[in-house]
Amino acid sequence: MHYLIAGAGPAAIAAAERLRKLDSDGEITLIGAQPQPPYSRMAIPYFLTGKVGEDGTYLRRSSDHYKDQRIELVRGEVVCVDASAHQVTLADGQQFNYDKLLLATGAEPIIPPVPGMDDPRVQQCWHLEDAKKIIELAKPGARAVQVGAGFIGCIILESWVLREVDLTVVEMGPRMVPRMLGDKAGSLLRSWCESKGVTVHTSVRVKAIESSTQELQVILDNGETCLADVVIVSTGVKPRVAYLAGSDITIDQGIVVDEHMQTSAPDVYAAGDCAQGLDFSTGQTAVHAVQPTATEHGRVAAANMAGENNSPYKGSLNMNVLDTLGLVTCSFGAWEGVEGGDSAEMYNPDNYQYINLQFKDDVLVGANSVGYHSHLGVLRGLIETQIPLGSWKARLQANPISLADAYVGVNQAALQKR
Ligand SMILES: Cc1cc2nc3c(=O)[nH]c(=O)nc-3n(C[C@H](O)[C@H](O)[C@H](O)COP(=O)(O)OP(=O)(O)OC[C@H]3O[C@@H](n4cnc5c(N)ncnc54)[C@H](O)[C@@H]3O)c2cc1C
Numbered sequence: 001m002h003y004l005i006a007g008a009g010p011a012a013i014a015a016a017e018r019l020r021k022l023d024s025d026g027e028i029t030l031i032g033a034q035p036q037p038p039y040s041r042m043a044i045p046y047f048l049t050g051k052v053g054e055d056g057t058y059l060r061r062s063s064d065h066y067k068d069q070r071i072e073l074v075r076g077e078v079v080c081v082d083a084s085a086h087q088v089t090l091a092d093g094q095q096f097n098y099d100k101l102l103l104a105t106g107a108e109p110i111i112p113p114v115p116g117m118d119d120p121r122v123q124q125c126w127h128l129e130d131a132k133k134i135i136e137l138a139k140p141g142a143r144a145v146q147v148g149a150g151f152i153g154c155i156i157l158e159s160w161v162l163r164e165v166d167l168t169v170v171e172m173g174p175r176m177v178p179r180m181l182g183d184k185a186g187s188l189l190r191s192w193c194e195s196k197g198v199t200v201h202t203s204v205r206v207k208a209i210e211s212s213t214q215e216l217q218v219i220l221d222n223g224e225t226c227l228a229d230v231v232i233v234s235t236g237v238k239p240r241v242a243y244l245a246g247s248d249i250t251i252d253q254g255i256v257v258d259e260h261m262q263t264s265a266p267d268v269y270a271a272g273d274c275a276q277g278l279d280f281s282t283g284q285t286a287v288h289a290v291q292p293t294a295t296e297h298g299r300v301a302a303a304n305m306a307g308e309n310n311s312p313y314k315g316s317l318n319m320n321v322l323d324t325l326g327l328v329t330c331s332f333g334a335w336e337g338v339e340g341g342d343s344a345e346m347y348n349p350d351n352y353q354y355i356n357l358q359f360k361d362d363v364l365v366g367a368n369s370v371g372y373h374s375h376l377g378v379l380r381g382l383i384e385t386q387i388p389l390g391s392w393k394a395r396l397q398a399n400p401i402s403l404a405d406a407y408v409g410v411n412q413a414a415l416q417k418r
Contacts, residue, residue, distance in 0.1 A: 007104030008032025011272025014298030022306035033077040048159040083265035100305040107237040107273035116209030137230035140164035145228040153234035168199040239274040254287040259312040261301035271297035280315035334366035344397040
């Protein structure tokens with residue numbers, strides 16, 4: 001059996017290692033477009049602040065790891081998939097046949113159509129190469145403008161502060177991380193960042209970036225101009241799927257997969273940021289571009305590729321946890337609520353604390369929180385197990401921070417019923 005994997009990120013590596021465990025004789029080939037050994041984008045912020053060197057971003061430390069696992073690494077870019085011929089073609093013309101193919105090509109940054117984006121001092125922060133260029137440009141005291149304050153933007157902004165740059169963030173949404181936090185939570189995050197010396201603009205778009213040899217001028221649509229030595233663009237990502245144009249593989253927001261991580265083509269699977277997989281909360285499919293989902297996708301896809309067709313995926317919980325300059329914010333599941341549902345809220349802005357819980361009947365289905373971290377496991381547990389809260393729902397509505405008590409209480413009650 002020849003397993004071919006397009007991509008060399010966390011989804012691909014999780015899949016390759018699981019395949020090796022399940023099929024000791026199978027041939028495993030992994031094709032990655034980047035020059036480095038497989039690495040984690042999640043580690044880039046630590047690379048930017050010097051907490052780790054380049055090799056600290058590598059997904060596996062030992063250079064012999066892949067050889068030991070009999071996983072062949074090929075450097076190349078897949079440009080065409082012919083599912084009926086069970087064949088992929090690389091940019092350099094090489095062709096590979098497969099019995100089972102996994103598409104794990106991740107995502108790519110969305111670059112807004114703004115004049116001036118092509119200046120070399122305007123950088124995205126996606127590849128290790130980008131991080132190296134930013135390190136050159138974002139010296140202590142430099143003026144940096146970050147365009148976008150989404151999930152990845154709020155992860156990387158800490159790096160600029162730690163690099164002692166003078167940072168301005170411009171977000172077109174009405175608050176920071178608008179797709180993860182509601183109004184109160186997003187506003188708390190904003191005032192926290194401002195208290196750390198970051199200038200934050202929301203509901204503002206960048207119209208153009210003008211450049212001279214000395215500096216960049218970031219022109220905003222509210223009439224203001226920010227002067228900068230470096231501009232970091234973090235305006236969202238989209239699944240990297242252009243190489244599938246012309247194939248029969250169904251693509252919606254990402255590569256659509258079923259509960260076995262299989263695409264619309266026989267023997268072709270997809271995993272990670274490029275895949276639109278089952279969403280635990282809605283039962284629909286969605287792209288959840290975070291690393292835990294990518295590795296889980298990879299493992300489930302591998303089990304199904306190796307013939308364990310009884311390994312359906314329960315779906316990924318929409319879950320984002322951010323630590324921005326020491327303030328932890330999170331969103332879980334249906335954090336915006338469900339039709340006909342109830343909610344509970346605790347808001348303590350002086351201490352940068354906020355919790356919002358969303359219920360469907362007596363089940364917790366979503367949450368937003370700011371300034372708490374000890375309850376994250378409990379929140380996830382209550383939402384993922386969909387355990388009925390019974391009388392604990394009213395107690396949580398009266399006191400939303402009593403989550404740990406609720407968790408213990410409902411689980412004890414469930415045990416007593418058995
Ligand atoms: C700066 C930064 C910080 C982040 N921090 C976090 C965090 O704290 N928590 C979190 O959960 N997530 C974080 N993420 C997101 C996380 O990195 C992704 O969700 C994760 O990398 C997805 O893994 P993946 O394997 O699907 O894709 P990727 O990691 O993007 O890997 C895709 C692989 O496919 C290769 N490839 C692409 N196209 C082709 C092709 N045509 N042919 C061959 N190979 C190809 C690429 O070279 C790469 O090896 C962060 C992302 C960034 C950029």
